[in-house]
Amino acid sequence: MSTPPDVVRSAYAQLVVTDLAASRWFWVDMLGLHVQHEDANALYLRGTDELTHHSLVLRKGPAAALDHLAYRVRTPEDVDRAEKFFAERGRPVRRIPAGEGTYGVGDAVRAVDPLGFTVEFFHDIARGERLIQRYDLHRGAQIARLDHFNICTPDIPAAYEHYKSLGFGCSETIEGDEHEMYAAWMFRKQTVHDVAFTGGAGPRLHHLGVATHESHQVLRTADIFGSLDKQHHIERGPGRHGVSNAFYLYMRDPDGHRVEIYTSDYFTGDPDHETYVWNVHDDRRRDFWGNAVIESWYKEASPVLDLDGAVQPILEGVLDESAVQVGADGLGIIEPS
């Protein structure tokens, strides 16, 4: 098998949305993403810290879906490596020359990975002006950058092995008493994750994680939605995660796509960084304060498209974490501490 591409980070996602104006209200007016480019059919958005063209593309379409996830690779030659990596594994692969793919992105390759997700690998992308200290333009949740993808997949160990073969490290897992893997967080950039896996029917997109610098920006996001009587967009949190230690708030956009406002995880860049393992019965794993995880968070997610834009069929999950009757989840029995 050939050398995998050198993945730098999770870089952008392309979501299909049914109402571009409603999505603009949510992602731009409320969350504060910067509009780098827009046309009649799509918005190209980025956070205040992001220097590349976009980290989120919202494309108008008939039904909400994930079009594709995209990872930036270190060199143009890594785009070739990505093409070879997936081709030699017999996966559907399509080379997309500069100008024929996503606006602002150069030469790229897209493949349907073994988990059923359409994933793009690119190096060349247009730059955006530096907004890091344009505080006059920071609005709403003041999102700084895309942090991670979270995907629903029925076979967590298979997802772990696939991303391990792509050179990802593993920062944390949730495991059962017999070490059956319920969830995993994996990284290339030196934080907790670029991608994480939630057990369940898949392939589906569970959420996009976007980072703010401070927890007060997470709290302010919830307050803003409350002020406007739009609190129904809030799904879970605010709270403190067990896994990652991040402060979080989960929102649903007008199409139901889930986004996590996320801040303050930790460094994972040492070569001997060890995986931290949570037991599925520890009710601090998902919320460090033991708050319940609402059922919709485990069960609802966005469908994903193949290389031709058709909805990928989904396979039911094997392990159901929400069925693990733990104090902090669902109708679990409050176990004596």
Ligand SMILES: O=S(=O)(O)c1ccc(O)c(O)c1
């Ligand atoms: O709920 S978890 O603590 O497992 C968690 C940790 C990090 C995340 O990004 C997330 O979405 C969920």
Ligand SMILES: [Ca+2]
């Ligand atoms: Ca709510």
Ligand SMILES: [Fe+2]
């Ligand atoms: Fe997340």
